[in-house]
Amino acid sequence: MGVNADACAMLGAVETKSVSPVFVGRAGELTALTEALSRATAGEPQALLVGGEAGVGKTRLIEEFTALARTQGAVVALGGCVEIGADGLPFAPFSTALRALHRLLPEELAAAADGQEGELARLLPEFGDLAHHEPAAEDATARLFELTVRLLERIAADRTVVLVLEDLHWADASTRHLLAYLFRTLHRGRIVVVATYRADDIHRRHPLRPLLAELDRLRSVRRIELSRFTRTEVHRQLTGILAEEPSPALLDEVFERSDGNAFFVEELIASHGCGTALGSLSESLRDLLLVRVEALPDDAQRVVRIVAEGGSTVEFDLLAAVARLAEDELIEALRAAVGANILLAAPDGDGYRFRHSLVREAVSDDLLPGERSRLNRRYAEALEDEPGLVRADARANRLATYWYHAHDAARALPAVLRASVETRKRYAYAEQLRLLERAMELWDDAPAEVRRGLRPMDYAEAYPSCGCDPDTPLSYLDLLAEATVAARLCGERERALKIGKMAHRLLDAAEDEDPLRSAWFWVERARLQSNLARGDGWDEIARAQDLVRGLPPSAVHAVVLAFAASWGMLRKPGADALAAAERAVEYARLVKAEGTELAARLTLGTIMVSAGDTENGLAAMREVGERTLALGHFHEASRAAVNISSALEGLGRSREAVEVAATGIAMARSHGLVDSAGWVRANLAESLLSLGEWDRVQEECELLLRTGAAGSKPGGTALLQLAHLAIGRGEPAAAAARLAEAAARYGTRDPIPQYTLPMTHVTAAVAAAEGRLADVRAQLAAVAGSGFPAGTHRYGWPLVLVAVTAEADAHGLPAAAEGRAAALDAVRRSVRSLAAQAPVWQAYALQVSAELARAEARDTAERWAEVVAAFEPLDRPHELARARHRLADALLAEGGRREEAAALMREAHATAVRLGAHPLREDVELLAARARLPLHAPEGAAAAEPEPEDPAADAFGLTPREQDVLRLVAEGRTNRQIAEELFISPKTASVHVSNILAKLGVAGRGEAAALAHRLRLLEPAS
Incomplete structure (x- = not known):
């Protein structure tokens, strides 16, 4: 039957007499909307x-x-x-x-x-x-x-x-x-x-x-x-509807009965127009809404009831098929319903809907139970006979709903399953889950012959990897497996976990063991435990591995091994993870599960790089990236970009990492992979931080946090990079705040080294910046005992450097003496467990060694020259500037070579200014002030001689007596003890201390002592 477009158009033009032609009230609301329109037109x-x-x-x-x-x-x-x-x-x-x-x-x-x-x-x-x-x-x-x-x-x-x-x-x-x-x-x-x-x-x-x-x-x-409308606004509405002033009695009655609800005003007046006295109307809202429906001719009432059960909009041809009226009779019935302002033609002219959903709900509620199921059956039968009656994208869901409400399990179960497949194709996993749960509800009521006719390959996407036989009938466990995946993908992880537990109860109660199916559900539970931050999921993975051990190769076996390898890659990279990845690749190839094989190969390549097989590992990962792109598996291709850029950064090849990350972001964004783009962008920010492009780090992290990934772990990593940046710029409070936000995203139940070690690093750096040496020592001690897992050297070296630098800065302070030996021993243990397989980490090792020597007052200019030489060919400007500052300090301490020291300080200072690295800039400026060396060479006089240092003078203007007092302050003496030592009065000692604090620009005695030791203003304590 073709759509009667002329009839639809004609009925759509029928005048509605209960709606006021005057727009009443809402001036403020309309103004807000029009202002928004103006701002949008301006580009906002x-x-x-x-x-x-x-x-x-x-x-x-x-x-x-x-x-x-x-x-x-x-x-x-x-x-x-x-x-x-x-x-x-x-x-x-x-x-x-x-x-x-x-x-x-x-x-x-x-x-x-x-x-x-x-x-x-x-x-x-x-x-x-x-x-x-x-x-x-x-x-x-x-x-x-x-x-x-x-x-x-x-x-x-x-x-x-x-x-x-x-x-x-x-x-x-x-x-x-x-x-x-x-x-x-x-x-x-x-x-x-x-x-x-x-x-x-x-x-x-x-x-x-x-x-x-x-x-x-x-x-x-x-x-x-x-x-709701005020009485004045109801008056204006009634005037518009009636085209005349309402009587005071009518206004009072309508306002009281409607309570200012605009639609109820219309219904009251429309019902009054049908000849019903206002006072005779029932107090029931439903009865009020049905008054005009019951005033319609019988055919029109029948059509209205049919439309009410068909959905929000019912297509004309579908309505004709269900109503079973002659076309002229149907049009007359529709004319009456539209003329009474109950139905309206749909905006696209293809069907009819209620003018207000309240009336549709009232009509639907007034249907008898048997009448409702009969109407739904007729809708379903009409749609099955002529599928073209509705749009193709809506057909499966409409049919599933009609059969379900027709209470026909035999017809409803296949229809609901077909609809679940369609919603899955649209990535509407929440709706797929609800349909699958409806299928689970219908399962026992559907005849056995209907269930035997269903096949997993037609309805369950999870079947290739979850251990079921595609040639056997669809089982209830297949539904549970599909529902578990749908629940996980739509974010209902609690529901997914409950469904998985239900599946295991059924498997445990079954007479025949099904180890593959059970293992698959354990892998899903492991994934969910981690996602819900309730643990690391290893116990569940171990159960799955036990179940598949000794069985012939299968898709489930490959999935279990691949997941175990991925778990090990993140949490315990080493020989076991490497072996699991190799077996996963082997098993996936045997059973021709290419998707699982590619995922396992990517994991294997990542572990190979961590184990020191750098080039082979990188080559393996690049092959996976190329193959997944060729297959259109963009999610896995983005994962390859994440892993490759991370591996390159771990090798100190930050420029290459940035190139890979930029390409990966473009690819991920072009295919709408928001989370994947977030992961790659987080890696990009980390590499930019290493390269000293700190302003771009800020931009990239803020961009990431504005996207959908902001609440996920990529967002946590962005916050962690911002915390590192805040430390470099001398903002420890901001770093601590960013760290707390990152920790909230990572959770505490599943410690992964790539998150926990950088967080420990920032925590230690904040403590060092705030002078809390004991807390710095505690952070290193917490990780030094167990050592650093393979592949975590990129996080370990910066952490150890923070700890040993804090010890060196505190050298000579009495308060730091207790516990120093244990702290330095923790540094040495950490160094022994850290790999230095790339030039950048070899440079870090030299820097840690030099700081360790400084902490023991045995550093030399020669040591620091080696550190500078190691960093100079690397793209690590901040680390190089710090090393140059230390070399300049050592050169000045050894006497002579002032021109060389001045050049080093100028280079370090320029880098600190460019980066906005305020602590480093302050250190360089203080050293230059102490040594009376200019940080800016006069134009055209780059080779000008620095001002000779006067050994008897102090750059901060400290008199010899104040230098004596400062030395005693650094030893922790009180004013009375200083007075006794120098044979002066306590009041005079107090004045000297105040002058020293003012000249050094510090707030307290502890800061003065620390600054004196950092700048070598005093002879080191023996």
Whole structure:
């Protein structure tokens, strides 16, 4: 049956007489929306939430705003959340809005989607065939979200776009997540995003409530709440509807009965117009809403009931098939319903919907249980007979819902499973989970012959790796496996864990053992334990390994070994992890599981680099990167970029790491891989920090924290790099704050060296900057006892350097003497356990050795010259500047070579100024002041002789007596003890101490003592 477009158009034009032609009230709210439109037109994206109870006037406000926006040349795209029974279609409002843009701007939308049509087809099928689906890709949904935001930014680059998403209270989880992502990450384009919701439906446990709370915390989102009309506004509304002044009695009655709700005002007047006295109406809201429905002719009432059960909008041809009326009779029935302002033609002219959802709900609630199931069966049968009655992207979900509410398990189970496959293809994992749970509910009620006809390969994506036989019927355990993955991918990890435990209870109770299936579920539980920060997951991995040991090679065996190797790579890199990775590669090749093989090969290459097989390991990782790109496995290709850039940084090859990271970010972003791009960007920031490009570090980290990865571990790593940066710039309080934020993201139940060691480093550096030597010693002691695992030298050397430098700076201070021997012993133990397999770490080893000698008052200029020579060919400007400062200090201490010392200090000072490294700059300036050496050579006089040092003079203006006092202060003497030692009065000693503090520019005796030792103002204590 073809769509009667003329009938739809004709009925859509029927006059609605209960709606006021005058827009009443809402001046402030409309002003807020138009101001947002103006800001968006100027290039500043806007996001607004409009809330209010049902019937309060949200839709009318949006209609007025969008009409105004169109007159100003804006492109308006509307999308509404769909309610079909209790089920929302995945991404329904976004799909509808994009379809409107496709209709209004077909060429512009095609250009904006260029190259990503296959991915975006998950939201808008008009883009063509779906792209390759990566099984169980962790960031597949985030990838789709990123591409959607970029599409909207591109389409709104040269024109103002108003995107309206209505009825969020019905939104599916995927829509809510996409909206949150859009509001967080939309930073460009002339676009206004307005979302509406019914506030009185948002009860304490409503799923929209957490989203509203999250959006309230975003300063970029404005919320507008609509209140009920005042008596004056109801008067204006009635005047508009009646086209005359209402009588005072009618106004009083309507205002009292409606309580200022705009829709109830319309219903009361419309019911009054049907000949019903206001006073005779029932107090029941449902009865009020049904009054006009019951006044319709019988055929019109019947059609209205059918539409109420069909969903938010029912297509004309589908309605005709279910109503089973002659076309003329159906049109007359629809004319009556539209004329009574109960139904409206859909905006696209393809069907009908209720003018207000409250009426639809009232009509649906008035259906008898048997009547409801019968209508759903007729919808399902009509749709199965003619699948083209609805759009292809909605067909599976609609059919599943109709059969489910028809209470026909035999027909509902396959339909629900088919719908779950469609939602999975769209990365709507939350909706897939709900459909799978519905299939689990239907399982026992469906006839055995129906269940025997289902195959895992048709309905369960997890089947190749979870141990089931694709040639056997789909089992309940297959459903549990698929539901576990769906729950994990949509973020419902608690639910995934519960489903996994249910599966193990069933496996334990089964007569026949199924070790492969059990092992697969243990791997999933291991992953979830780590994700939920409840442990490292090793116990679960060990159980899985025990179950597959001795069994023939299988896909499950390969998955278990690959996961064990990945676990070891992160937590205990060494021989066991290497062996596990090699076995995983071998088993995956045997069973032709290329995806698992590539993941295991990447892990193997990473472990090889950590073990010292550098070039072979890097080559293996690069091969994986190339192969995954060729296969279109972009998630794994991004993981290769993460691992390669990290490995290069670990080898001190920071320039190469930056190149790999930049390429990886471009690739990840072009395919919408948000989390993967976040990981690579975190690596990029770390390498830029090493290269001394500190301003770029700040930019990259802040950019990462603004993306969807901000709440994940990449965000934690960005915060950690900002903490390192704050230490280098002399901001220990800021470093401590960043460190605390990073620690919150990493958690404490799963200690991974690549997180824990850098955090220990920052903690020690903050303590050193604040003069808390005991805390510095405690941090090193906590890790020195067990040594540093293979591959962690990149984190170990900087930590040891902080600790030994703090000891050297405190040398000669009485308060530091106790515990010094143990602390230096911890440094030596740490050095013995750290590898120095690359030039940069060999330079670090020389620097640690020189600082150790300084801590024992035996450093020499020769030692520091070796450190400088080691760092000079490396791209490590901060480390080189520190080494030059120490060499200059040693040269001055040994006497002579002042010109060479001055040149070194000038180079170190220039680097410190460029980086903004305030502690280093201060150290260099203090040393130059003490030595009376200029930090800036006069123009044209680069070779000018430095001012000779006067051994009897002190650069800080300390008199000989004050130098004597400073020496005693450094020994920890009190004013009375100083007075006795120097045969002066305590008051005179106090005056000398005050003068010393002022001349040195320090706040206390401890700082004065530390500064004196750092600058060698005193002879070292013997």
